[in-house]
Amino acid sequence: MTKPKYLTGNNAAINEFIDQFDVFLLDCDGVIWSGDHVFEGVPETLEFLRSKGKKIVFVTNNSTKSREEYLKKFTGLGIPSNVEEIFGSAYSSAIYISRILKLSPPKNKVFVIGEAGIEHELRSENIPFIGGTDPSFRRDFGPEDWRGIADGSHLDPEVGCVLAGLDFHINYLKLSHALQYLRRGAVFLATNVDSTFPMNHNFFPGAGSMSAPLTYMTGGQTPLALGKPSQAMMDAIEGKFQLDRARTCMVGDRLNTDIKFGIEGRLGGTLAVLTGVNKQADWEAEDAVAVPAFYVDKLSDLGAVA
Amino acid sequence: MTKPKYLTGNNAAINEFIDQFDVFLLDCDGVIWSGDHVFEGVPETLEFLRSKGKKIVFVTNNSTKSREEYLKKFTGLGIPSNVEEIFGSAYSSAIYISRILKLSPPKNKVFVIGEAGIEHELRSENIPFIGGTDPSFRRDFGPEDWRGIADGSHLDPEVGCVLAGLDFHINYLKLSHALQYLRRGAVFLATNVDSTFPMNHNFFPGAGSMSAPLTYMTGGQTPLALGKPSQAMMDAIEGKFQLDRARTCMVGDRLNTDIKFGIEGRLGGTLAVLTGVNKQADWEAEDAVAVPAFYVDKLSDLGAVA
Incomplete structure (x- = not known):
């Protein structure tokens, strides 16, 4: 060295x-x-x-913000910039899915664990997705979910990829759905696998803490990470x-x-x-x-x- | 062999x-x-x-049920039994904490990730706890949580142990609190570390999927498991x-x-x-x-x- x-x-x-x-x-x-x-x-x-x-x-x-949202932060903090100068792990993931993975119908949907930043970037690449900030996934696990997830009737047969990023609304329902998609052969991606997320001079659960339980549940499947x-x-x-x-x-x-x-x-x-x-x-x-x-x-x- | x-x-x-x-x-x-x-x-x-x-x-x-709740299940299914015949991982955890760990004030509280079964068994051993099914931990992460968790004002200084079991209401708030307690030296226990939970002839996230992200966040701290x-x-x-x-x-x-x-x-x-x-x-x-x-x-x- x-x-x-x-x-x-x-x-x-x-x-x-x-x-x-x-x-x-x-x-x-x-x-x-x-x-x-x-x-x-x-x-x-x-x-x-x-x-x-x-x-x-x-x-x-950080995948929770899209490039547009990042630009707002830059501008608000007095740093001149433009969207073309910003490259986040959500955008990186969208680029990878659309240009390298190239999922084709009928298995071209992405199941998202994450916040709006990921959704914006998937939309910018015209990638269909479910999950994410959809309120129907931001709820308690109910008795009917055991059956619907187990027999597949609650699942979307078009999902071909699970993308896990930092999700402040992570829950048992999302983890259960993601597990089933992975068991059915979905490609496993992560925006990034940072173990922690720095805020207020301390550490909070990072994006890697969203994919870590999925890796554990599936007996060791690790995601391809699209971040540094x-x-x-x-x-x-x-x-x-x-x-x-x-x-x-x-x-x-x-x-x-x-x-x-x-x-x-x-x-x-x-x-x-x-x-x-x-x-x-x-x-x-x-x-x-x-x-x-x-x-x-x-x-x-x-x-x-x- | x-x-x-x-x-x-x-x-x-x-x-x-x-x-x-x-x-x-x-x-x-x-x-x-x-x-x-x-x-x-x-x-x-x-x-x-x-x-x-x-x-x-x-x-x-299975830590989600207490021995009493298990007995109800046995009785309901036509299997004669009694509480003294039942030994679950929630009870095993309570026994370990009270008789082996013997936490003493002012650090004798348990932060619980898990359902009512764990709470019942901790109460049966007179172990003080927070978290678990408390509605104040079953909510979305709010903007004030970053500060309160980071500076410790939202934390209970008496917590000396994190006990992670299967929690159908796992969320970012509970994971953030647990991470802080572990960073402050709390003993890390798990009722069990089963990767999956069998239901309806399929697999759902198991108790080990609750401790796995904490292990990842803390850079490799693994819990002592109290189950098989x-x-x-x-x-x-x-x-x-x-x-x-x-x-x-x-x-x-x-x-x-x-x-x-x-x-x-x-x-x-x-x-x-x-x-x-x-x-x-x-x-x-x-x-x-x-x-x-x-x-x-x-x-x-x-x-x-x-």
């Missing part, structure tokens, strides 16, 4: 670093913001990179933006998702920032999951040379 | 088998009944064993009934729970019945999880000698 290069305060090194890349893939939480707090100098740094002709893509595992660090997401990003991997840099705060994602994707570079989950000691540990090529204290250190 | 002895139709062998034991531990589903259908001849066979002075104990992993095949349950049964393991036989339909439970508990014998999940081919397989000492086509074959 080579030692990561520390860029903060070294203008020559920062300029050399920026010149190496045409595209910056940026994680959001822990890089751009923490919750609803934008880190100081970040909007200016993004403008600086754009002014140098760099392409910016925000790459996030899965290379299925990198392939989708490359397909959409036609980027040159050698001239692309992944920027993030987490070694096990962001930095691993960039390294396994054979990008030209990876940049760690110290404003999120992982610190220098994490990649210096003997069992470090991934080691970045570069690091800065904070993203705005890149703009300090402007 | 020795070949299991087949008893059906062999009166001499059946008599010899019965004479070896004083206590029969009987699984219910797949042995006594399937759902609400009692297998023919079973009530008579149980009476026959009792008439020969044998102690009968029904050992079940965990020997914590065998210890609890032995403690209660003061049985002689050498003179005790476990009877069941599942190799990975019932038969494994008896073998690892070093009981004098194990008897498989073919009225449930596993068949002869399963223990004859090279990677068989457990091989019974005896087997019969159905439990009532034991009574055929009467």
Whole structure:
């Protein structure tokens, strides 16, 4: 392992670093913001990179928001952006289903465990789906469900895929339906398999906690994940933006998702920032999951040379 | 591995088998009944064993019913029994918490994921608990929950244990609370970790599907299970009934729970019945999880000698 290069305060090194890349893939939480707090100098740094002709893509595992909803968040936080710059795991999943999985009738419906963000992106790719935020799945399990699910009369014979993302309304009914579809051969996808979801400086159940019980129930079926660090997401990003991997840099705060994602994707570079989950000691540990090529204290250190 | 002895139709062998034991531990589903259908001849066979002075104990992993509720089911199905003959995983959990874990104030409350059966058994052992069927935990996750759970103001500082059982009302709120208690050092228990729950000749999410996401979220914390095949349950049964393991036989339909439970508990014998999940081919397989000492086509074959 080579030692990561520390860029903060070294203008020559920062300029050399920026010149190496045409595209910056940026994680959001822990890089751009923490919750609803934008880190100081970040909007200016993004403008600086754009002014140098760099392409910016925000790459996030959060599937509860669609790209449009993300754009609203960016705008509300004073960060100029546009939908084309945003690439979330819900969109990544929709792209994978429509362009790679290419489900065909009569088995082309998706059973969704997740929130509206997934539904918006499936609609944007004209993928039929059931479940999700439908109120008929947001209810208590009833006595008639045992029979209807067991004999299949409550199931939709057109479902050919189960897509599991973060669902704040997860329940026994949705898990029971998903189990049956998987037992009947549905393709098992997950927007991402993050174990936890960071909010209010603490941890809540993540999207992977929605697919974990399904993996357990089915005796070990694991989903194909469409979020970082899965290379299925990198392939989708490359397909959409036609980027040159050698001239692309992944920027993030987490070694096990962001930095691993960039390294396994054979990008030209990876940049760690110290404003999120992982610190220098994490990649210096003997069992470090991934080691970045570069690091800065904070993203705005890149703009300090402007 | 020795070949299991087949008893059906062999009166001499059946008599010899019965004479070896004083206590029969009987699984219910797949042995006594399937759902609400009692297998023919079973009530008579149980009476026959009792008439020969044998102690009968029904050992079940289903935690959704208390012993009293189980007794109602037995009575309703025409099977004479009494509460003292019934040993479920909810009761096993309560016994473990009160007599082995012995939580002391100010950390002696249990956070329950599960149904009324667990609550009844905790009450029977005077164990304080929260969660479970409390309507305030059977609701959608609200915006104020992020803050209250993250800063601990919604949490009960007296919780020292998380007990996860089958919960038909599992939701994001309960999972979020449980995660926080585990992160704060609560002991992690499960009534049982069955991956599925058999109903209407099909499979639904089992109790282990409630603890599986917690294991995933916590980065690998696994619960101590108090149901079959965990020997914590065998210890609890032995403690209660003061049985002689050498003179005790476990009877069941599942190799990975019932038969494994008896073998690892070093009981004098194990008897498989073919009225449930596993068949002869399963223990004859090279990677068989457990091989019974005896087997019969159905439990009532034991009574055929009467």
